[in-house]
Amino acid sequence: MDTIYLDNNATTQVAEEVFADMKPYFTEYYGNPSSMHTFGGQVGRKLTEARNRCASLIGCDPSEITFTSGGTESDNWAIRGILAATPNRRKIITSRVEHPAVLTMSRSMAPHGYNVVEIDVDENGRLDIDQLEKEVDEDTALVTIMWANNETGTIFPVEKIAETAHNSGAVFHTDAVQAVGKIPVDMAESKIDLLSVSGHKLHGPKGIGFLYVRKGVMLRPFIKGGHQESGRRAGTENTAGIIGLGKACQLAEQNIEKENTEVKRLRDKLEAGLLEKCPHAFVNGDSENRLPNTTSISFEYIEGEAILLMLDKYGICASSGSACTSGSLEPSHVLRAMGVPFTAAHGSIRFSLSIYNNENEIDKVIEVMPPVIKRLRELSPFGRRQK
């Protein structure tokens, strides 16, 4: 049975070209780029090429990129680094639907005397801009709001948010882990100060990512030690990872058009097909400003894990925004913040596509899923009552 992988917001397959680029740097060219000999030096040149490729994808200067271990480190660093650089400002503004890498880190600053404000979203997952504007003030050190939400795909108006932050002299960071590679991102035309990217979300390897830091933004280092990364992030470089990330960024730049035409078309087809064939189902998130690859659909009166396990039988991989998969008991904080009713929040499934998906796979899901939903509703006391 072939796997139909529709969980690309969780992680992606490493592109073949990426792996091919990385491989020699494990076995043949394993030198330390900081070494004085030629053997290490050649690795250094390849790192420069990778950095250029990353910079090209987001339209920035290569010197504005610092490699990290991934999205979580980038997010953590941005928050800690800015707070440390602006000790007289004591307010952090974020949103209720951030990834835990931002939310947990921000909340952990509260006991240290920081005022952490989480902005609400509406039922479509859109940020409450009025509330944001009211909250940003002279005491605000940092506004950190994601570019696109990982569960619903809803895209936030980051440029406008950056402007609001700057009006009060605050720094703006965005967790762009889900956005980069899926929608065009151009830092040259942007007001964003800091931006986090993760390799494994765009067909690169896991354990590598970068933080974009606009020239002139004061940021304290997070990891201290040697002089790597111009002293901003110590530790011997994850060379193969960086090279893989560079290649992945290059491919993402080439494929961005395809993401927004072909991938989007397949996503729309899947969404329309499922909504048509499954009663009591609806899409979570903003219908207009949404990532081209993501759809979160709630199937009322049934539970997400049960759906996923049944899909698993057909080799279909998706993810659930409900409680039971994760071990926590409540539906995802994103759906809760959006006020998705309990009747539906427990049964929400996220499909996230990539350029490697094809029409046949989507047809198969549209064929397999409706009977699964029907079957589970037959088992459910609520499902029966709804008939």
Add this chain to the structure above:
Amino acid sequence: MWDYAEKVKEHFLNPRNVGEVENPDGVGEVGSLACGDALKLTFKLDDEGKIEDVKFQTFGCASAIASSSALTELIKGKTLEEAESITNRDIADFLGGLPDEKMHCSVMGKEALEAAIENYRTGETVTHEMEGDVVCTCFGITDHEIEEVVRDNNLETVEQVTNYCKAGGGCGGCTGEIEKIIQRVRGEKKESGEQKPKRPKNLTNIQKIQLIQEIINEQVRPSLKADGGDLDLIDVVGDDVIVAFRGMCANCKMAELTLTDVVQAKLREYVSEDINVYEKK
């Protein structure tokens, strides 16, 4: 994704006894949409008062569905008294175990059964979760329910309580109260000396023989072996257990004492008070 036992998956994919019994004698409903799982159980009794037909409907995850299916299989053909003695652990064991975080699914099965039996006896529709005072408002769990899972499953921590009945799994505001309940129940247990495992009720012949073998293997043989002896289970006839001594024990003068004071005592403690042990010479 959870690492489920094969039997859990099997009962999830092919649940037994789905639906509603027509003109049921008892109906039990527990859980709610808000909690993320709910179970409706209906049963009918035959002329001898045994459960002739039982069906369920479940809203919930794979283990909730599998637990419901297991429950119906376990109680079919049993009298209500026999059915009542089934614990959530029996449901989990029947399925080859559940992940700790999913034990609340088996508890839900037991609660639905209790509610259905109560409905049969009193004619009242009991909303199980309303007995006692609500401790966890996030999930509507009462002190009675928490006491029961702590007692039945010998729980020690708030985290375990959350796994077994969800209480404490939301805002966390009730964890202090849960902690107190745990301490209270465990205190009672100590006082009443209820530290020993309870003797199981209503064992089938096969279950009884298995248990006897288990107790002999785990509680008797190791100490005999340490002294160069051993013991084999030869037969079980009703309450008479026949064993044979081996090795050093076979010729030991103290064998008779070992037989009554060790083997018989252990089996009476863990299996049944009526057991007599004899030696096959």
